Amino acid sequence: MDDALRQDYVKRINYVEGHLKGVRKMIEEDKYCVDVLRQTLAIRKAIQKLEALMLEGHLKECVLAGVREGREDQVVSELIELYRLAER
Amino acid sequence: MDDALRQDYVKRINYVEGHLKGVRKMIEEDKYCVDVLRQTLAIRKAIQKLEALMLEGHLKECVLAGVREGREDQVVSELIELYRLAER
């Protein structure tokens, strides 16, 4: 993983963490549940966006490298596993 | 929202926050992207579980109260909005 990419990922995690602290505060202050749910849904979208970026990097680097190095079975079964986890 | 419920929600948020810190560490230490993705997918599931619980509470309390108090239009349009946000 190159440095710029890693820094972008960490920045996104930090953003989600801040967002999550906001949600905890809302719950502690007994805010309206619909407002809390809007925020948790936005957090899930932000994580999904991070996953899309990581998957893209994974396909472009690790998967191609894996195929070239004869580890097709491993990279293919990992992709299928991730797909199944995501769809559940 | 009753106290026991609120404490359960906060506990779940704390758990997700800890999990997220673990993911950041994995990214900083350049762990294999497939392993990172497995963790972010688990985090999303945990948030989804929290949302299911909050939605259940919302339906049982706020929605029923809303209908009885003549705020049907508001509670129905909020539920439709949440559904759309979740399905996107």
Next chain:
Amino acid sequence: MDDALRQDYVKRINYVEGHLKGVRKMIEEDKYCVDVLRQTLAIRKAIQKLEALMLEGHLKECVLAGVREGREDQVVSELIELYRLAER
């Protein structure tokens, strides 16, 4: 369910059925799997759109009627069940 609504739902089902026949033809003619997947994903979106419309109708009619008639427990538990089925 009013007549206009029912006709709209049937039209949407007919559209999905036609789309599905097209997908079967693509598979029988051994078309490129990525092209087939693009079509099945579009079919799922069309069904999801139909579900959103049906849910909206359900909330506006049956759920409100149910609450007024004292069947809160039934309508709430049905909504929770649908949410769980959809999220799986």
Next chain:
Amino acid sequence: MDDALRQDYVKRINYVEGHLKGVRKMIEEDKYCVDVLRQTLAIRKAIQKLEALMLEGHLKECVLAGVREGREDQVVSELIELYRLAER
């Protein structure tokens, strides 16, 4: 795509088509919307299952062939496109 696989896919499409005809009948006969939604959700799951099988075949055959033939950019960008379509 080998013959056994293609036949399995067609059988799954036929099953979904039959299921869909059942849903149309339910709508025409004005069945309870919750029961209709249970069926459309099951149809979407069946299509999703078919997609998982097609994706698996695609990864094992076309993607590996594509990488070996120097079409990495094409196969990777197609996978990213499918992921985005599925997550929307």
